[in-house]
Amino acid sequence: MKKNNITNINDKVRAKKHLGQHFLKDENIAKKIADTLTLNGYENVLEIGPGMGVLTKYLLHKNLYLVAMDLDSDSIVYLNHTFPLQHPKLIKGTDNFKVIEADFLKQNLQELFGEEQFAITGNFPYNISSQIVFKMLENRHQILEFTGMFQKEVARRICEKEGSKTYGILSVLVQAFYNAEYLFTVHPQVFDPPPKVQSGVLRLTRKTAFYLPCDEKLFFRVVKAAFQQRRKTLRNSLKTLNLPDNLREDTIFGLRPEQLSVEDFISLAVRIDEALN
Template sequence: MNDETGRLLGAADIRAIAADAGISPTKKFGQNFVIDPGTVRRIVREAGVGAGDRVLEVGPGLGSLTLALLETRAHVTAVEIDPPVAERLPRTIGEFMPDALDRFRVINEDALKVSAAQLPEFADGEPFTLVANLPYNVATPIVLTLLERFPNLTKFLVMVQKEVADRLCADPGSKIYGTPSVKLAWYGTAERAGLVGRNVFWPAPNVDSALVLFERAEGGDVTANGAYGTDVDRAFVFELIDAAFGQRRKTLHAALKKQVPAAAFERAQIDATRRGETLTIGEFIRLAQAVRDVQ
């Protein structure tokens, strides 16, 4: 159900808001503002957001996606790192969708530093969704940090650089399978949800974008130690992943010699001559469990 008293932002609106507020897109914050209402509605549709849902948006910019989320009658909390942009956003919501103001809040903070205490609306353990057009240079750490910090973040739909999307969704054995692919798999499953053209942004980026849809596995939270319901320590599993991919050309035996004794490979039934890029998250967990068991 749409909010009939409001409308979304077009290219002219975006430029007018930016000019009025003295805001220019900066490379520092990786700002590329979406200027196409069809694109933000598509993102919201792919995310499955509806009336009453609770949504966290990171990097709302001038409000294109924010308004599309509010249009569904969802409740939206936005985290914006750029002070002038964060300051301007409530005014834009008030002008374009005034009836939605009571379902919207923005805080001026770095998403990599935001704490649960700063987001009390998500502190009750009830599920919420992340929907965002993420800055390309920090997309992966933002996603992994929020999943770690908020066990009730059960789903996300993010727009990222196509190369980043490919890495997040990559399968074991492929050239682009790496630490982001395995670490994200600890929490649940990710899939590509479509491409986005460059012409829907201002300024237009010099790379293609793609949508990534993620769903946390049942029990896949920090307190339960991931999607696998294992009692092995997530930090140690991630340490093994970092070490294995830090030297991709080396065998597991060589790359993990400081962390994994030979007996652990045998116990986990994992060939030590394999390379890290061939292991699933389940195998990394099994290896971590074996290390614990043989010590």
């Protein structure tokens, strides 16, 4: 049975490899991540994977309503029973702070904030970081801002521009709807246990126009098909779409996907949508 007066959290909460956990222990980095939130246009924040609350406490210094969500029951016990003791101004069940045990990938996000706008932040588990981003895109109508820590390679890829070898599916899909900024790099020694890779913190700010002028499912399909065969030209990688010959003769189909900007992909999807309908 879990005790409510945990005094040595290292004896109670262990980072679990199957959950991709690496607990941040650097207070300065935690504060910097909390400060990546602009709080422009929203006051609701969802923190994914709070662990031992090193980021949580800095978020609660701000004027916001915070939901901390973790799949690890040990972390939930810690946050619910020890965290308020470390922060006397916080009382379990108050209106500005809620802890829930849940799987973000399975959670209905409207149950958290209704129809209100919100932001997401956290030290994201590296083994599901791409899935977290895709779920964010599915719920972009409510998610104004998204900040936090990824494996550096993934964070760089999300923010990359055309012309780079790391520019890919995540880059285009995210930047079609959000302005992406790579903010800073975090080294392994600030984690327990330290990961084998460097980490990177980014900020995604939703664009004012975050709906596309074409069928969005088609846009996703075009981008994924193009990069799944990234060494081929679009003329070859998009064969499965059965495009009209006159469209495929356009010079853009002689390019490889990394040569197209996000705007180019949107324009291409518009033309394909018109050609197929």
